[in-house]
Amino acid sequence: MxxxxxxxxxxxxxxGMDVVSFPQAMWSRPIVAATLAGALSGDAxxxxxxxxxxxxxxxxxLPVGASRYPEWGSASVVGxxxxxxxxxxxxxxxxxxAIAALGTAWLGGWSMYALRRMNGAWSLxxxxxxxxxxxxxxDALQLxxxxxxFLRGAVLTAGVLAIARPVVPALAERIAASNxxxxxxxxxxxxxxxASALWRLAPAVARVRWYAAIACAAAxxxxxxx
Amino acid sequence: MSAPTxxxxxxxxxxxxxxxxxxxxxxETMLGNGIAFALEPALRRLPGGASGDAYRAAMAREAxxxxxxxxxxxxxVGALARLELDGEPADRIERFRSALCxxxxxxxxxxxxxxxxxxxxxxxxxxxGLGASPMLAAGLFVAVYNVxxxxxxxxxxxxxxxxxxxxxxxxxxxxxxxAPQRIGAFGLVVGGAAIPLAAKRLATTVFCPNVxxxxxxxxxxxxxxxxxxxxxxRVQGWxxxxxxxxLVTAVGAW
Numbered sequence: 001m002x003x004x005x006x007x008x009x010x011x012x013x014x015x016g017m018d019v020v021s022f023p024q025a026m027w028s029r030p031i032v033a034a035t036l037a038g039a040l041s042g043d044a045x046x047x048x049x050x051x052x053x054x055x056x057x058x059x060x061x062l063p064v065g066a067s068r069y070p071e072w073g074s075a076s077v078v079g080x081x082x083x084x085x086x087x088x089x090x091x092x093x094x095x096x097x098a099i100a101a102l103g104t105a106w107l108g109g110w111s112m113y114a115l116r117r118m119n120g121a122w123s124l125x126x127x128x129x130x131x132x133x134x135x136x137x138x139d140a141l142q143l144x145x146x147x148x149x150f151l152r153g154a155v156l157t158a159g160v161l162a163i164a165r166p167v168v169p170a171l172a173e174r175i176a177a178s179n180x181x182x183x184x185x186x187x188x189x190x191x192x193x194x195a196s197a198l199w200r201l202a203p204a205v206a207r208v209r210w211y212a213a214i215a216c217a218a219a220x221x222x223x224x225x226x
Numbered sequence: 227m228s229a230p231t232x233x234x235x236x237x238x239x240x241x242x243x244x245x246x247x248x249x250x251x252x253x254e255t256m257l258g259n260g261i262a263f264a265l266e267p268a269l270r271r272l273p274g275g276a277s278g279d280a281y282r283a284a285m286a287r288e289a290x291x292x293x294x295x296x297x298x299x300x301x302x303v304g305a306l307a308r309l310e311l312d313g314e315p316a317d318r319i320e321r322f323r324s325a326l327c328x329x330x331x332x333x334x335x336x337x338x339x340x341x342x343x344x345x346x347x348x349x350x351x352x353x354x355g356l357g358a359s360p361m362l363a364a365g366l367f368v369a370v371y372n373v374x375x376x377x378x379x380x381x382x383x384x385x386x387x388x389x390x391x392x393x394x395x396x397x398x399x400x401x402x403x404x405a406p407q408r409i410g411a412f413g414l415v416v417g418g419a420a421i422p423l424a425a426k427r428l429a430t431t432v433f434c435p436n437v438x439x440x441x442x443x444x445x446x447x448x449x450x451x452x453x454x455x456x457x458x459x460r461v462q463g464w465x466x467x468x469x470x471x472x473l474v475t476a477v478g479a480w
Contacts, residue, residue, distance in 0.1 A: 020248050020251055021246065021248055021249045021251070022245055022246040022248075022249055023245035023246065024245070024248070024296055024297075024375070025245075025368065025371070025372050025375060026343065026346075026367070026368070026371050026372075026375070027368055029343075029347060029367060029371075031347065031350050031351070031354070031363060031364055031367055032364040032367055032368055035360045035363070035364040036364070038360065039360065044360035044361070045360055047360065048354065048360040048363055048364070049427075049428060049431060051364070052351060052354045052363075052424050052427070052428060053428055055347055055350070055351060056351065056421070056424065056425075057463065057464045057467055058464070059344060059347065060454075060462065060463050060464065061462070061464060062339040062340065062343060062344075063339065064335055064339050065293070065295075065331060065335065066253065066256070066293075070464065091431055091432045094431065095471065095475065096475070098471065099468065099471050099472060099475060102464060102467065102468040102471070103468065105464070106468075116251060116252050116253055117252070117253065118252075119250045119251060119252035120252035120253050120254040120255075122250070122252075123250065123252050123254050123255050123258075123259060124254055130285070130286050130289055131286045133282040133286070135266075135276075135281065135282055135285040135286070138259055138262045138263050138266065138285060138289055139263065139266075141250045141259045142246060142249040142250050142259060142260065142263045143249075144250065145249045145250030145251070145252075145259075146246060146249045146250075149249075171475075171479060174478070174479040175475055175478040175479050177478070178474070178477075178478035179432055180432040180433060180434055181474065181478070182471070182474060182475060182478065183428065183429060183431055183432045184429055184432070184434070184439065184440070184443045185443070185470065185471065185474055186428065186467075186471065187425040187426075187428040187429040187443070187447075188425065188443040188444070188446055188447035188450070189447070189450070189463070189466070189467040189470065189471070190424075190425060190428070190467070191421050191422070191424075191425040191447045191451070192446075192447040192448070192449075192450035192451040192454065192463065193450075193451075193454065193463030193464060193466075193467060194351075194417065194421050195417070195421050195447075195448075195451040196450075196451045196452075196454035196455045196463060197344070197454075197463070198344060198348070198413060198414050198417040198421075199414070199451070199455050200455060200458075200459070201340045201341075201344055201410060201413070201414075202410045202411060202413060202414035203407045203410050203411055205407075205411065208411040208414055208415065209414070211411075211414075211415045211418070212414045212415045212417065212418035213418065214418075215415050215416070215418035215419040216418035216419065216421070216422060218419065219355070219418065219419040219420070219421075219422040219423050220422045222423065223355075223422050223423055223426040226426075
């Protein structure tokens with residue numbers, strides 16, 4: 001990996017925080033976070049490719065309230081860094097980056113749940129003192145929650161990348177013969193997940209669905225002709 | 227008595243704090259602590275200032291349980307600031323807080339998570355599919371998404387403060403009721419064009435030995451999409467993707 005682990009871990013912490021805590025500007029979305037990680041690792045294009053695949057896969061799990069969902073921010077940093085980290089980028093790196101990111105998203109979801117439980121315990125402990133007039137506890141709880149979230153994302157990113165660093169080059173070499181098959185599978189899975197998620201999210205209006213079908217047919221025609 | 231006003235600096239401080247409204251999000255008080263954190267600059271204007279009893283009581287009250295979407299929480303913060311500065315009775319403020327939770331959460335989820343976010347993601351994927359550079363695709367998403375994000379928070383803060391107890395009327399406006407449907411419809415149409423183009427750009431990073439493989443994968447993707455829609459959320463697509471990718475990689479490595 002061309003970049004050192006520290007800046008990538010810091011990026012993982014920052015985008016991990018953006019998912020929920022601050023500022024929710026959605027630079028934690030895969031298409032942004034993976035591209036940033038790719039750029040930091042020396043190949044923004046590889047990061048973007050990983051980010052686009054992950055963005056399609058992330059479309060069905062949106063960060064809705066109290067539900068437990070995968071954490072795509074730090075996961076996308078892992079995906080982008082793995083895809084871009086062993087230049088020149090091979091298709092194997094791209095797929096292994098996507099696998100590493102999906103695993104990290106799952107782990108990240110659990111780590112967010114644990115953080116929320118911890119925030120809850122801190123909040124309950126502070127309750128009586130807050131009601132008694134210790135108003136500075138409000139700022140302290142916010143600061144503690146934000147710091148813990150940053151650390152969560154940074155440690156998760158660094159941990160997964162530390163494991164991936166020795167494994168990915170060797171594995172990428174072993175799967176080189178089936179690279180095209182894996183990339184096709186990744187693209188097809190991304191397209192299927194994104195299409196089904198959009199269909200469920202959009203209003204069930206026949207006219208709109210017809211417009212979407214026409215747009216899809218036109219895009220397929222453009223894709224085939226290019 | 228004249229209506230209270232908020233200086234621009236106070237509004238700006240509240241807006242910036244709103245960006246961290248979920249900083250200590252938890253299953254006990256949810257956004258509660260964040261609401262008190264965002265309101266704090268306004269509460270300093272209560273009689274007695276930041277060391278007064280009114281300030282302490284208001285901070286303790288506002289840090290209690292509250293739940294809503296983080297962006298539409300701006301409406302609540304604006305309205306609660308108005309109520310606190312108007313000197314409304316504590317029990318009335320608490321009833322108002324409870325009544326706001328449901329509508330603000332549901333409107334925000336529909337408008338932002340189910341509408342604006344997927345629309346912006348599809349726009350970025352469309353640009354990616356047409357060959358956009360990394361800077362353009364990622365920058366387009368961040369710029370367009372945050373126009374909506376910043377506008378909603380800034381508008382919410384202002385509308386909440388001027389509406390006070392009547393803030394529910396802002397949520398009931400036709401523009402608010404129709405926006406999620408319209409944005410969702412645009413998202414679906416843009417997505418219809420974006421997904422095939424993005425999938426094609428991804429697939430063309432490798433050389434395909436036979437064009438019929440491409441056709442087979444496209445048909446497989448369409449079949450899986452239909453199966454996932456019919457599963458109605460019982461099966462998560464990204465779980466299927468992780469399982470299949472690991473399986474095929476393991477077979478390829480072996």
